[in-house]
Amino acid sequence: xxxxxVPVSEQSPLTRKENFSEVCYGYSLEQAFEEACRCLSCKTxxxxxxxxxxIDIPGFISCLKNKxxxxxxxxxxxxxxLPAVCGRVCPQEEQCESGCIxxxxxxxxxxxxxxxxxxxxxLDNDIKPRQAKEKNGYRVAVVGSGPAGLTCAGELATMGYxxxxxxALHEPGGVLAYGIPEFRLPKEKVVKKEIRRIEEMGVRIQTxxxxxxxxxxxxxxxxxxxxxxxxxxxxxxxxxxxxKGENSKGVFSANEILTRINLMKxxxxxxxxxxxxxxxxxxxxxxxxxxxxxxxxxxxGCEVTIVYRRGEDELPARREEVHHAKExxxxxxxxxxxVEIITGEDGWVKAVRCIRMELGAPDSSxxxxxxxxxxxxxxxxxxxxxxxxGTSPNPLITSVTPDIKVNSERCIVTDGECRTSKTxxxxxxxxxxxxxxxxxxxQAGKKAAASIxxxxxxxxx
Numbered sequence: 001x002x003x004x005x006v007p008v009s010e011q012s013p014l015t016r017k018e019n020f021s022e023v024c025y026g027y028s029l030e031q032a033f034e035e036a037c038r039c040l041s042c043k044t045x046x047x048x049x050x051x052x053x054x055i056d057i058p059g060f061i062s063c064l065k066n067k068x069x070x071x072x073x074x075x076x077x078x079x080x081x082l083p084a085v086c087g088r089v090c091p092q093e094e095q096c097e098s099g100c101i102x103x104x105x106x107x108x109x110x111x112x113x114x115x116x117x118x119x120x121x122x123l124d125n126d127i128k129p130r131q132a133k134e135k136n137g138y139r140v141a142v143v144g145s146g147p148a149g150l151t152c153a154g155e156l157a158t159m160g161y162x163x164x165x166x167x168a169l170h171e172p173g174g175v176l177a178y179g180i181p182e183f184r185l186p187k188e189k190v191v192k193k194e195i196r197r198i199e200e201m202g203v204r205i206q207t208x209x210x211x212x213x214x215x216x217x218x219x220x221x222x223x224x225x226x227x228x229x230x231x232x233x234x235x236x237x238x239x240x241x242x243x244k245g246e247n248s249k250g251v252f253s254a255n256e257i258l259t260r261i262n263l264m265k266x267x268x269x270x271x272x273x274x275x276x277x278x279x280x281x282x283x284x285x286x287x288x289x290x291x292x293x294x295x296x297x298x299x300x301g302c303e304v305t306i307v308y309r310r311g312e313d314e315l316p317a318r319r320e321e322v323h324h325a326k327e328x329x330x331x332x333x334x335x336x337x338x339v340e341i342i343t344g345e346d347g348w349v350k351a352v353r354c355i356r357m358e359l360g361a362p363d364s365s366x367x368x369x370x371x372x373x374x375x376x377x378x379x380x381x382x383x384x385x386x387x388x389x390g391t392s393p394n395p396l397i398t399s400v401t402p403d404i405k406v407n408s409e410r411c412i413v414t415d416g417e418c419r420t421s422k423t424x425x426x427x428x429x430x431x432x433x434x435x436x437x438x439x440x441x442x443q444a445g446k447k448a449a450a451s452i453x454x455x456x457x458x459x460x461x
Contacts, residue, residue, distance in 0.1 A: 005107040009113055013327040017298055020182040020267055022189075024088075025326060029067070033119040036064035039109050046099030049112060054445035055079040057096060057111055064114060073122045076115060080442065081154035081198055082147065082176075084123055084190045087116025090439045091318055100217065123190065129197045133160035134350040138456055141166065143211045143397070146174020147438045148232030148429025150198055151445030152452075157201040159453050164226075166209040171263060174234055175430075175438070178263040179255070179289070181296045187262070207417040212396040215406070219426060227459075228424045228452045231404075231412060232336040232445060235391040235430035241284070241288060245341030246387075250278070250349035254285070254388035261296050277302050278383025282352050284338055286310065286389030287434075291321040293386045294330050305328045305380060307339040309370040311358050333380065336360075337370065341385055351379045391435045401425075409434055418448035426452055 009025045010016075016023050020190055027035065039061045047057045056075050063072035076083045092112035100108030103285050119125075140156050142149045145167040153163045171177050176191045199205060209215065209231070212287060220226050238253030257275065260266045264273040281297040283290050286308035294304045308315065311334050315322055326332070333354070340353040356376035359368035381422070392410045405413040405421040412427040414420055420427050428444025430436055 002102060003038055003108040005038070005110055008030050008110070008113055013324075016183065017328045020296075020299055022186050023183050026120060027113055029116045032114055033067060035110050036061045039065070040101060042101055046101070047096040047109075047387060048099075049162075050099040051079075051096045052180065053079045053441045053446060055096075060118060061111075061114060063111070064118070065425060069118065069121050070127065070240075072118045073127055076118050077122070080445060081129070081151050082119075082194050082438075083115055084119030085147070085176060085185065085194055085421045086439055086442070087112050087119050088185050088190070089437075091437060093319065095439070119194075120190075123197075126425075129201055130158050130166070131156075132157045132201050134197060135162060135202075136160035138162065138227045138460075139164070139225065140452060141220045141224070141229045143217075143229065143231045143316070144174055144197070144233040144429075144431070145172035145205055145207075146232060146234050146429065146441065147176060148234070148431070148441035148445040148448075149174065149230065150195065151442040152428070152449045153445075154198045154201055155446055155449035156452065157198070157203050159449070161453075163203045165203060165205045165206060166211055166215070167207045168210045168233075168415075169243065169263065170207050172205050172207060176305045178259040179292070181258065181262055181292050182293070183295070183299070208263070210396070212400050217397065217422070221424060227456050228426065229424065230418075230429050230445075230448050230452065231397060231420070231427040232429045232441070232448075233394065233397060233431045234441075235393045235411075235435045236392045237392050238387065239390045239408070240387050241338060241389065243338060243340055245343055245349075248341055248343045248349055249347050250276075250343075250383060251341060251385045251387070254283070254289045255388050255391065256340075257293050257386050258289070258296060261300070265429055267296075267300060275300075275343050276384075280382045281305070281384045281386060282307055282338075282380055283386045283388055284308075284381040285390075286315040286317060287388065287390075288317045288321055289327050289391075290388035291317045293388050295325055295328060297384075297386065298330060299406060302384070305333055305382070306330060306334045307336050307338060307352070307354060307380070309335065311335055313360065314359075314367050326338065331452045334363075335370070336378075338385075342379065349382060349385055351381045352385055353377055367407045391430075392429045393434070417451040418444060424449055424455070 060072040060075040097108040265271040268277040282300040283294040342351040356373040357370040360371040363369040429441035
């Protein structure tokens with residue numbers, strides 16, 4: 001008999017919709033041990049090959065089976081600088097857990113929850129990160145302190161490089177700090193502690209420095225004498241639909257709302273950083289960012305409706321996030337698409353006019369293309385519209401560095417080793433790929449660090 005997956009406890013929907021505390025409580029030691037014992041320790045583990053950073057999953061789970069937490073963390077930390085983050089926000093169901101052999105007949109091992117337990121244990125017990133090698137005298141600049149930048153910086157630090165991270169905002173963390181809500185990724189408990197660990201490796205983080213304004217890429221190399229630069233500035237430029245009324249008062253990007261709520265703490269009355277949402281909110285989009293914006297708005301006291309032009313099977317958000325949103329009472333208006341934002345005499349949003357959609361033939365993404373149903377327009381009364389339909393890289397850096405090539409989507413063009421068209425300049429994460437997941441950004445950061453190391457060694461050998 002295959003034992004069922006050990007369930008993880010959560011706040012009840014009625015309770016959690018009233019607060020910003022973390023929804024999932026995670027495993028206890030005994031629960032983590034019990035879940036670890038479900039692992040079959042496969043000789044050819046497909047879970048490892050499906051992990052973007054190649055974590056030795058059977059290895060760290062084997063340590064958990066023996067309740068060797070230090071050993072488990074030692075293994076995990078060889079592959080990721082942010083285990084407590086990855087255990088919470090990685091789409092494990094599509095990656096490592098999809099390769100688990102148990103999943104063919106039962107539920108796969110809860111790899112993400114086990115990684116979270118190990119990461120949390122290390123943070124709670126102040127277990128020191130990997131020790132950096134003796135400094136080699138070479139300096140590398142990293143632009144952006146999101147998951148790509150932090151990972152690249154941490155990897156280079158362990159190799160002995162002097163690394164300085166330049167962050168445009170007043171707090172480091174990138175999307176981990178401003179994009180993912182507190183109820184999914186606690187800032188004090190997890191994000192800030194993980195960043196401190198990277199600083200303990202010797203990484204220096206300078207905030208309030210806008211590369212492209214405060215300093216340029218050329219100045220980092222020529223004046224500041226950095227041997228290489230890694231651009232991990234993310235994809236923070238929101239996209240809009242360009243429909244009538246979209247410039248009205250009460251229309252926001254998900255980036256702005258999440259930044260105000262997460263980084264500026266608009267939900268906390270002790271902070272003088274309010275955001276006007278009104279009583280009713282419509283969120284346009286079906287990805288993880290749309291779920292985050294919707295669930296954050298709900299916790300701000302709003303009635304929330306998600307409008308998405310495809311059906312439930314096509315929602316790109318994680319199943320867990322969709323499930324949680326539904327539990328909390330968020331309304332899903334699927335197979336619908338906004339065509340106009342209607343405003344009142346005061347210029348503020350009062351409704352969204354939508355049209356019904358039906359699914360036609362598959363498009364280039366493989367998903368069935370949504371097609372308008374003529375004569376099916378309807379209106380949704382609302383006070384606020386939040387657009388969560390994607391982002392693209394901010395062109396600031398590349399606009400003042402013309403020898404860095406970009407594609408039609410404003411993404412920095414790189415080769416398989418994260419090299420750009422400019423000598424000694426590398427890029428990765430959303431700045432090069434467009435908006436993607438945290439773990440894929442980390443994968444790029446690791447690859448770039450290895451490429452930078454090889455370049456510098458070849459230059460001075």
